[in-house]
Amino acid sequence: xxxxxxxxxxxxxxxxxxxxxxxxxxxxxxxxxxxxxxxxxxxxxxxxxxxxxxxxxxxxxxxxxxxxxxxxxxxxxxxxxxxxxxxxxxxxxxxxxxxxxxxxxxxxxxxxxxxxxxxxxxxxxxxxxxxxxxxxxxxxxxxxxxxxxxxxxxxxxxxxxxxxxxxxxxxxxxxxxxxxxxxxxxxxxxxxxxxxxxxxxxxxxxxxxxxxxxxxxxxxxxxxxxxxxxxxxxxxxxxxxxxxxxxxxxxxxxxxxxxxxxxxxxxxxxxxxxxxxxxxxxxxxxxxxxxxxxxxxxxxxxxxxxxxxxxxxxxxxxxxxxxxxxxxxxxxxxxxxxxxxxxxxxxxxxxxxxxxxxxxxxxxxxxxxxxxxxxxxxxxxxxxxxxxxxxxxxxxxxxxxxxxxxxxxxxxxxxxxxxxxxxxxxxxxxx
Amino acid sequence: xxxxxxxxxxxxxxxxxxxxxxxxxxxxxxxxxxxxxxxxxxxxxxxxxxxxxxxxxxxxxxxxxxxxxxxxxxxxxxxxxxxxxxxxxxxxxxxxxxxxxxxxxxxxxxxxxxxxxxxxxxxxxxxxxxxxxxxxxxxxxxxxxxxxxxxxxxxxxxxxxxxxxxxxxxxxxxxxxxxxxxxxxxxxxxxxxxxxxxxxxxxxxxxxxxxxxxxxxxxxxxxxxxxxxxxxxxxxxxxxxxxxxxxxxxxxxxxxxxxxxxxxxxxxxxxxxxxxxxxxxxxxxxxxxxxxxxxxxxxxxxxxxxxxxxxxxxxxxxxxxxxxxxxxxxxxxxxxxxxxxxxxxxxxxxxxxxxxxxxxxxxxxxxxxxxxxxxxxxxxxxxxxxxxxxxxxxxxxxxxxxxxxxxxxxxxxxxxxxxxxxxxxxxxxxx
Numbered sequence: 064x065x066x067x068x069x070x071x072x073x074x075x076x077x078x079x080x081x082x083x084x085x086x087x088x089x090x091x092x093x094x095x096x097x098x099x100x101x102x103x104x105x106x107x108x109x110x111x112x113x114x115x116x117x118x119x120x121x122x123x124x125x126x127x128x129x130x131x132x133x134x135x136x137x138x139x140x141x142x143x144x145x146x147x148x149x150x151x152x153x154x155x156x157x158x159x160x161x162x163x164x165x166x167x168x169x170x171x172x173x174x175x176x177x178x179x180x181x182x183x184x185x186x187x188x189x190x191x192x193x194x195x196x197x198x199x200x201x202x203x204x205x206x207x208x209x210x211x212x213x214x215x216x217x218x219x220x221x222x223x224x225x226x227x228x229x230x231x232x233x234x235x236x237x238x239x240x241x242x243x244x245x246x247x248x249x250x251x252x253x254x255x256x257x258x259x260x261x262x263x264x265x266x267x268x269x270x271x272x273x274x275x276x277x278x279x280x281x282x283x284x285x286x287x288x289x290x291x292x293x294x295x296x297x298x299x300x301x302x303x304x305x306x307x308x309x310x311x312x313x314x315x316x317x318x319x320x321x322x323x324x325x326x327x328x329x330x331x332x333x334x335x336x337x338x339x340x341x342x343x344x345x346x347x348x349x350x351x352x353x354x355x356x357x358x359x360x361x362x363x364x365x366x367x368x369x370x371x372x373x374x375x376x377x378x379x380x381x382x383x384x385x386x387x388x389x390x391x392x393x394x395x396x397x398x399x400x401x402x403x404x405x406x407x408x409x410x411x412x413x414x415x416x417x418x419x420x421x422x423x424x425x426x427x428x429x430x431x432x433x434x435x436x437x438x439x440x441x442x443x444x445x446x447x448x449x450x451x452x453x454x455x456x457x458x459x460x461x462x463x464x465x466x467x468x469x470x471x472x473x474x475x476x477x478x479x480x481x482x483x484x485x486x487x488x489x490x491x492x493x494x
Numbered sequence: 495x496x497x498x499x500x501x502x503x504x505x506x507x508x509x510x511x512x513x514x515x516x517x518x519x520x521x522x523x524x525x526x527x528x529x530x531x532x533x534x535x536x537x538x539x540x541x542x543x544x545x546x547x548x549x550x551x552x553x554x555x556x557x558x559x560x561x562x563x564x565x566x567x568x569x570x571x572x573x574x575x576x577x578x579x580x581x582x583x584x585x586x587x588x589x590x591x592x593x594x595x596x597x598x599x600x601x602x603x604x605x606x607x608x609x610x611x612x613x614x615x616x617x618x619x620x621x622x623x624x625x626x627x628x629x630x631x632x633x634x635x636x637x638x639x640x641x642x643x644x645x646x647x648x649x650x651x652x653x654x655x656x657x658x659x660x661x662x663x664x665x666x667x668x669x670x671x672x673x674x675x676x677x678x679x680x681x682x683x684x685x686x687x688x689x690x691x692x693x694x695x696x697x698x699x700x701x702x703x704x705x706x707x708x709x710x711x712x713x714x715x716x717x718x719x720x721x722x723x724x725x726x727x728x729x730x731x732x733x734x735x736x737x738x739x740x741x742x743x744x745x746x747x748x749x750x751x752x753x754x755x756x757x758x759x760x761x762x763x764x765x766x767x768x769x770x771x772x773x774x775x776x777x778x779x780x781x782x783x784x785x786x787x788x789x790x791x792x793x794x795x796x797x798x799x800x801x802x803x804x805x806x807x808x809x810x811x812x813x814x815x816x817x818x819x820x821x822x823x824x825x826x827x828x829x830x831x832x833x834x835x836x837x838x839x840x841x842x843x844x845x846x847x848x849x850x851x852x853x854x855x856x857x858x859x860x861x862x863x864x865x866x867x868x869x870x871x872x873x874x875x876x877x878x879x880x881x882x883x884x885x886x887x888x889x890x891x892x893x894x895x896x897x898x899x900x901x902x903x904x905x906x907x908x909x910x911x912x913x914x915x916x917x918x919x920x921x922x923x924x925x
Contacts, residue, residue, distance in 0.1 A: 181910075243917040376909045377837040398843055402830040406808040411897060412829055415846035420914055466842060466909035478807045478897035479612075483851055486674040491919040 095143050097123045104150050105140070111153075115182035117175055121146070135178050136170030158384030158458075162451040172453070173430075176461035184467065223279070223306050228440060229432035234281030235306075238341035238371065239422040239470045249428040252421075257285040262490045263414065263474045264336050264367050266290040273297070273334040273361055275327035275354075276342025280307025280320070287319035292336070294320045297327050328353055334361050336368070343372035343401075344393050351396075351403035359408040365480045368410070373422070374398065374469040382458070389455050395468060405475055414474040414487065422470045423463035430456040526574050528554045535581050536571070542584075546613035548606055552577070566609050567601030589815030589889075593882035603884070604861075607892035615898065654710070654737050659871060660863035665712030666737075669772035669802065670853040670901045680859040683852075688716040693921045694845065694905045695767050695798050697721040704728070704765040704792055706758035706785075707773025711738025711751065718750035723767070725751045728758050759784055765792050767799070774803035774832075775824050782827075782834035790839040796911045799841070804853070805829065805900040813889070820886050826899060836906055845905040845918065853901045854894035861887040 105119040105127040117136045118128030122143065128134075140146050145165040148156040160166040168175050223235075230237055231253040240252035241259045260282065266272070268291030277283055277296035280303070286292050298304050304324045311320045327342065328350075337358050346354055358368060373395040380386070381393045398415065405412055433440070433456060441449045462468040476483070536550040536558040548567045549559030553574070559565075571577050576596040579587040591597040599606050654666075661668055662684040671683035672690045691713065697703070699722030708714055708727035711734070717723050729735050735755045742751045758773065759781075768789050777785055789799060804826040811817070812824045829846065836843055864871070864887060872880050893899040907914070 241917075243919065245916050376840045376842050397833065397837065399830050399833040399837065402828065402833075406828065406830065409807045409897070411807050411848060411850070411900060412846060413848045415843060416918070417842060417844045419842070420912060420916075464912065466840070466911075469842060480897075481851060481895065485676050485852075486922070487847070487918070488674065488922040491917070491922045 094122050097121050097125055097143075101143060101146060102127055104146055108149060108153065112179065112182040113185055115178050117170075117178055120169075134170075136168050136172075136175035138175070139167040139169060141165050141167070152383065155383040155387065158388060158451065158454055161454050162388075162447045164446070164450065172457045173460050173464075176458050177465050180461050180465040180467050184465065222443070223302055225440065225443060226279075228436040229429050234285060235279035236281050237278050239373075239418055240425040240428075241418060242421050242424050245424060249425065249432075252425065252428075253281075254285075257282050258289075259490065260338065260340065260369055260371065260472070261286055261290050263472065264338060264369050265484065265489075266292050266336065268292065270335040271295075271333070272336040272338060273330055273332070275330065275337070275339040275357075276345070277303070277307060277322065278341065279303050280310060280322055282338070282340055283307070283320045283322070284311055284314060284316050287316050288314070292319075295323060295330075295332070295334070296320065297323050297325055297330055299324065299326055328357060330357050330361055332361060333363055335363050335366050337362055337366065338369050340369075340371040341373075343370055344395050345390070347392055347394055348396065348400060348403070351400070352407060355404045355407045355410075358404070358410070362477065364477060365482045366476065367480075368475045369472060370401070370404070370475075371470070371472045372396065372401070374401070374471040376466065376469060382462070385455065385458070388451065398471065401471070401473060405473075409478040410475045411478045411480070412473060412475050413483065414472075416472045418470040418472060419463050419466070419468070422468070423460050426456055426460045426463065430460065525553050528552050528556055528574075532574060532577060533558055535577055539580060539584065543610065543613040544616055546609050548601075548609055551600075565601075567599050567603075567606035569606070570598040570600060572596050572598070583814065586814035586818065589819060589882065589885055592885050593819075593878045595877070595881065603888045604891050604895075607889050608896050611892050611896040611898050615896065653874070654733055656871065656874060657710075659867040660860050665716060666710035667712050668709050670804075670849055671856040671859075672849065673852050673855050676855065680856065680863075683856065683859075684712075685716075688713050689720075690921065691769065691771065691800055691802065691903070692717055692721050694903065695769060695800050696915065696920075697723050697767065699723065701766040702726075702764070703767040703769060704761055704763070706761065706768070706770040706788075707776070708734070708738060708753065709772065710734050711741060711753055713769070713771055714738070714751045714753070715742060715745060715747050718747050719745070723750075726754060726761075726763070726765070727751065728754045728756055728761055730755065730757055758788060761788050761792055763792060764794055766794050766797050768793055768797065769800050771800075771802040772804075774801055775826050776821070778823055778825055779827065779831060779834070782831070783838060786835045786838045786841075789835070789841070793908065795908060796913045797908065799906045800903060801832070801835070801906075802901070802903045803827065803832070805832070805902040807897065807900060813893070816886065816889070819882065829902065832902070832904060836904075840909040841906045842909045842911070843904060843906050844914065845903075847903045849901040849903060850894050850897070850899070853899070854891050857887055857891045857894065861891065 101121060102125075105121065109115065109119065109128050114129065116134060117138055118126050118134060120126050120137050120139045122141050126137070140149070142165055145156075145160045148160060149166070157166065161168070226235060226237060231240070231249045233250050234253050234257065236253040236256065239256065240247075240249060241256035242252045243255060247255065264272075266286060270290075270292040272283075272286055272292050272294045274283055274294055274296040277298045280296055280298075283294040283296040284307075286294055296307070298307070301324060304322050307322045308317075311317050311322065327339070327346075343354075362368060375395050375397045378397045378400060381390070381395065386393055404410075430453070433452065437449055437453075440452070459468070463470070532552060533556075536552065540546065540550065540559050545560065547565060548569055549557050549565060551557050551568050551570045553572050557568070571580070573596055576587075576591045579591060580597075588597065592599070657666060657668060662671070662680045664681050665684050665688065667684040667687065670687065671680060672687035673683045674686060678686065695703075697717060701721075701723040703714075703717055703723050703725045705714055705725055705727040708729045711727055711729075714725040714727040715738075717725055727738070729738070732755060735753050738753045739748075742748050742753065758770070758777075774785075793799060806826050806828045809828045809831060812821070812826065817824055835841075861884070864883065868880055868884075871883070890899070894901070
């Protein structure tokens with residue numbers, strides 16, 4: 064029996080999934096019989112997850128796990144090799160197997176992923192395994208200048224049309240929105256987020272703003288239009304820059320907003336305000352000192368800054384599948400790690416706000432729109448792409464609702480700046 | 495000449511100051527003549543401070559320093575040994591020499607201290623010297639259980655009557671107040687601080703609150719009276735506990751507030767809220783893991799916590815004189831260091847607010863009242879005590895206005911708690 068498993072690694076796989084992601088009954092018949100060892104592996108996986116509220120259904124229909132317990136979902140494993148890969152590196156392989164349909168989830172995908180996050184957080188065995196795997200096998204990619212371009216191209220240059228199908232329709236904000244009223248639409252919440260950022264930065268007409276990582280440029284245009292500032296926005300995604308420039312021209316803002324296709328490390332000039340929303344996750348820990356130097360170099364004596372980033376309650380590597388397949392080089396820092404940006408030049412942290420549940424809600428809005436446009440997206444790409452992105456969006460919701468990920472907005476200034484407001488009430492005058 | 499200096503260290507000092515702090519002209523006449531070496535030392539000190547906007551006046555009336563420059567103050571050095579001690583360890587000895595009147599400051603004391611802070615922050619020579627001195631010579635005292643009692647007794651058991659002369663008259667808050675309107679009285683601002691803390695903690699009737707380090711118990715009484723909660727407050731200062739209990743009885747709150755004369759490390763029971771205002775500075779870095787354990791043990795699953803503490807923009811030891819003479823064992827942490835409390839049990843930081851300039855204003859209010867009661871305080875203690883406390887209050891103002899010290903309020907909860915408000919607007923409804 065063990066010999067069979069060894070052999071399976073070298074012989075071509077029988078995958079009971081058709082190219083369109085449907086189950087292939089013909090191939091399924093040719094799979095090895097479910098054995099005692101297969102059952103043992105499935106139970107081992109559940110055991111490593113601390114007996115979670117879901118079961119595994121093997122390729123012969125046999126269900127493994129406590130059926131008496133409340134069951135959120137059934138995880139269908141369609142072939143024996145998929146089972147082995149899950150044991151080897153569940154965090155990485157689950158995503159790949161799910162994407163191609165070799166693993167399926169019957170039931171609520173988000174609920175299942177939340178249960179998996181909660182279980183893995185409390186299960187020490189799994190945690191140890193995960194720690195070893197993440198640190199030995201899944202070092203995030205480096206973000207040297209050339210690598211950064213490749214990593215960012217991987218994700219952001221898929222096509223603007225794709226993101227237009229499910230992001231907010233006004234400002235194309237691919238970052239956490241702000242829901243002071245939780246029933247806001249995604250458009251309202253992204254506008255509220257941009258205003259929240261602008262108020263935190265106390266923008267006033269004539270301020271010179273530099274933005275590191277501008278996405279499709281929505282925040283820069285919002286600042287220029289509503290706060291009378293000029294903005295230099297840096298981004299290394301070619302498609303995003305083209306889109307941003309076109310929009311600025313169309314809206315008559317081309318004299319107020321300059322989109323620079325260049326790396327944040329090449330920012331030059333003096334600015335009253337430094338802002339970066341959703342870039343730090345891609346910067347990588349090794350580059351925080353360089354980022355600190357850039358901010359120190361460009362910020363005026365009474366300048367203000369804001370960094371908005373996904374984060375952690377304590378240092379941990381990104382989920383291996385997300386880092387490998389979705390966001391190469393991504394690393395969400397803990398507040399402790401973010402201090403590598405603020406301490407070297409004695410920047411003073413004025414305000415930290417954790418918007419964790421706002422990101423879960425943002426992702427729910429995105430997923431709902433994604434699902435509405437699923438058929439269209441499948442024609443643009445393929446079934447595996449749709450399944451991978453659904454898993455990524457659903458898994459991100461789960462990561463934020465279970466507390467695995469945080470969203471920090473950090474406001475800072477130079478340590479010697481005494482031009483500070485006496486309260487944060489000005490952030491809330493309109494709410 | 496150098497031999498004379500060596501000798502001076504072993505022979506009894508000629509100190510030109512009388513017991514009441516006045517200048518003693520008789521002794522002054524017996525002092526050594528001002529020499530080239532004395533002038534060199536005075537210039538060296540100014541040089542180490544990066545040519546600050548003040549001068550030294552030696553015991554013969556001779557002024558050293560650039561008189562052409564804008565001059566905030568003249569620092570009078572009344573004897574040669576005082577000059578030598580300043581060179582040896584300015585941060586430690588200035589305070590001692592000033593207290594006994596061997597060094598004086600003509601001009602605005604706060605302004606002079608601000609200039610000294612600013613100069614020493616930017617002067618690399620002084621900075622290097624200070625770093626070596628603080629790390630080699632001035633390790634803060636340990637805070638084991640017995641030491642903590644001695645350290646706290648040193649400062650807080652001077653006598654309640656003393657603090658009543660210059661703290662706010664309602665709640666005896668010996669911590670940073672909150673001035674959403676900068677013209678508030680100290681009583682208004684301390685009330686605003688307590689309400690700000692209570693709102694951040696989202697207190698609701700019936701909540702069980704535990705307080706680590708309660709001073710004279712004002713916050714606990716405020717919470718019980720205005721928010722309908724019960725409070726267990728821990729403190730190891732015997733005099734403060736007696737005062738707090740008496741006030742609670744007088745105000746009919748003895749069934750809502752329990753003052754426990756014990757160390758925070760012995761907190762037991764389960765609580766909805768953990769709060770600590772102005773204790774962390776005395777806890778010491780080595781004990782953050784124990785504090786974290788205490789919070790983890792006592793906080794309910796959806797419990798909230800707030801820590802209010804003096805801090806730093808980057809790690810640095812307390813001013814040597816303050817640590818030795820005023821606050822033994824004190825250490826204001828950087829945000830990075832505070833993460834030692836939050837990370838081990840995956841507490842989630844929800845909100846950080848830096849109230850730095852609020853502490854400068856608080857201290858200004860305290861110093862004004864202290865000065866009004868100077869004569870009274872001198873009869874209770876002595877001249878050196880008055881001078882030492884004035885220097886401590888004035889120096890603390892300077893430390894906050896120049897950005898050497900920060901004031902952090904950190905709100906946190908367990909990483910798995912999703913019972914979170916959608917915005918911080920509820921903090922500002924009444925402002």
